[in-house]
Amino acid sequence: MKNTASPPRLARWLLNRFSGWGDDFGAAGDFEEFYRDLAAERGIRKARRACWKQVGAVFPGHLKNVILWSDAMLKHYLRVAGRNLWKHKGYSFINIAGLAMGMACAFLVLLWVQDELSYDRFHADAGTLYRLEQESDSGQGLFRHAASPYALGPIMKAEIPEILDAVRLASPGSLLARAGEKAFFESRVYAADPQIFRQFTFPLLKGDPATALALPGTLVVTEETARKYFGEADPMGKTVIFNDAHPFTITGILKTIPPNSSLSFDMLVPFDFVKTLGKYTDSLTGSDITTFVRLYAQSGAATAAPKITRLVMDRALSEVQANHEAAKFLQSNPAVLRRFQSRTFLLRPIVDIHLYGSRQAIRNVAIYSAFSLSILLIACINFMNLATARSAVRSREIGLRKVVGAQRKSLIGQFYGESLLTAFLAGAASLVFVIFLLPPFNGLTGKMMGPEVLLKARSLLGILAVILFSGIVAGSYPALFLSAFRPVKILQGRLGGARSSVFRKTMVVLQFGLSILFLIGFGVVLRQVDYMRAKNLGYDKERMIYLPMRDKAPLSYAAFKERLLKSPCIAGVTATRHPPTAITANSASADWDGKNPDARFTISFASVDFDFPETMKIEMIAGRTFSRTAASDIRRAFLVNEDVPKLMGLDPVSALGRRFVFRGYEGTIVGVMKNFHYRSVRYATEPLAVVVDPKEFRYAVIRLAAGGIPASLEEVQKTWRQVYPQYPFEFRFFDQDFDLMYRQEERLGAFIKALSVLAVFIACLGLFGLASYMAERRTKEIGVRKILGASPSSIVLLLSKEFARWVAAANLFAWPAAYFLMDKWLRQFAYRQEIAGWLFVAAGAGALAIALATVSFQAIRAAHAAPTRALKYE
């Protein structure tokens, strides 16, 4: 219950805070009694209102006081800060330039992070949209994926009260789309429930969202897709024919889907279309489509998910029981049954898909944020160091201020004011940097950000936050340290500088430590990428291309191959079920004589054409390759890689001739191939079995003969046109795929490269400032030394020695940190380039050399100055 006997606590507090009465008048008690009397007499509401009126009346006076005083002081502080900046132009430049670079880096990453975090938030109902996912136990740990049963959507909507609506999306696979003369293969086609436009914010430029996908034969395309087929002509009402069999009429044009949408497509067809293709059945047992649900409220997610699991369990079981064959299948496959029964449905908020889904973007967000904050920190340290270094100069000013009555509070305010002013100047400069750096940055990150993103409210808030953060971090040490000086000591000139110089040293060590860390990181990433690129794949990927054969193209593969092989430009032709650079199919269903019946081994699988090992140039360890003359080789002979005999507990030779049952194929092992990388080198090679099955060919794999690649490609294209006049010609180089595979690592490498250059530069900027300051302070000492006969080189040594020691010390903490971090990073790769010791030495030595070069510039200047001038100094 609310305490009605006391005035509102907030009102009381405000009155106490702003009235300035203290307790000289018993005001708190008076206020309380006043409230109680009023409450008793005229009711609580009137009493409360009277209270607030009393409080409100206090404000104007308080505000006036604050403004009057702080206005005068603020002007004064600004003037002093401005004068200080101007008087020490060199230091100011170093401060502002360093901070500006650090901030530019922070801003760029801020924009990037913001873009990452903005994924899928453009949907008006983003808060209540969820993707249905399921977790199942395949015997090798829990496996989560975003698939759901075909028929579930409408059933869920009807049965579960938390669910407002559900939209199903199913892929009909790649379709040949023909409109008039133009034909393309479209793989980004979705079959969707018609309420998709209500549930998501995918606005239609033309067409009625309520009816656009309601009828069979309707088609919605994006702007770009429409332009691809129809140019500038109005596409509404035009016909597109899929696979030369299914005519569709365009009933809607989608606005371009924003790049920060995790759900993206080129065409939408009515959901039932996939059923007519025969790819899906109206069932709850499978799980092969994507379902998005919209809940009435966010709070429903926790209760809805278990209900979905129960619903599917009940329905699917009765479905299985009704179907005799399915029941038998489940009985005989305990693993499938187990997976089936362990299915648990979960709802993932749509805004989490990009960050926490399979892409795990949040990891990059964390990594890059940490990087840019480190750079900002290095820049802030410059500011702190130069400010403390100059504290001796400023101390007289502070002493005088204290003597004439400045409170510590106001001195702290002054220093923070100065650092904020510097931070704001640096912020302005960094925004200019950012605008110029955005295009290369976009290239690095694959984003499409224009300068206008800076003007978003969130960006502005972020920028302000970064400026305030760096101003406060940079100003804290001087503010808290300098303001604590005892005025008498200052004015007597007795100032204990020992503490501040320890602090400065620590900070320089930290700066260079971080720089060295970046340098080592850069080296490790670069070496790893080079290593993966140069890794022997176990086959020859040079001059290799592959062509997808879609629709009915595989039927004419034999003719295509025959014609190609006639050309001298073609060295070999084979075919596969999967893209040969990414064989991802696997199964745990393998069986052989003598296998432990309880053990389950996951083995990768590919169906290939006869010439597969020859065309890929895969080395054989034992046995033979497929033979065209042995009729029994089709579907009944296995080639395996060397991991499979290991799995069977045999050596390669004795594995030959063994019976092998896998994925419904039954036959014998006829040959053992040397391990080759059929996936990204990031992953270890796993056991692989291949079999010849002409029904399963989807990709033609071609090795071009030595000679001009363009001419060879020309030849392939010509042959394609002859055999497949109806299909567009598409191809990819193996190399293209490999380039894409390591893109993420290469981006990381490029990013760290830029950061390490920046880190070293900013740190040196600070060091330069410090060195020049030191040289200045020791002018007299140097003069005396020179007169007593010191050589310039000994003076350079004197001045550089100390800095060199700091930078060398930085290695002490940079090395273990770098080792720890990079070792962790490398663990994600199956094949890694071990971290080389020389990398550490090189990074440390490099940093030291750069630091010494920076310092000695100042030192040499100081050493060569005429001693008479030095002695007249002051």
Next chain:
Amino acid sequence: MKLMSRKEELILLAVWKLQDAEGAYGVTIREYIERLTGITWLFGAIYGPLARLVRNGLVEAWESDPLPERGGRRKILYRLTEDGKDALRAAKELNASLWADAPSLVKDDKP
């Protein structure tokens, strides 16, 4: 003699009237003056002049014990000093002599 401000005079008089009856402190003084003048008085408008009266030695303050009806807080009570009484007396005389020979302000049209 130093002249008081009108507000000070009002408050001094209120303290004098209240101090032996219900006690003169923030709440009673404010209420009394509000009733008399018919306009809302803020606590701040009472405390300011009271502080000056205390400083000039016309009024003295003492604390009561904490009281339950004030949320366990003490009261600061005020009482006129001898100087205060003199000042009030002087003010009264001044007022009387000020008004003594003033022409009538009674409105003509009223009976």
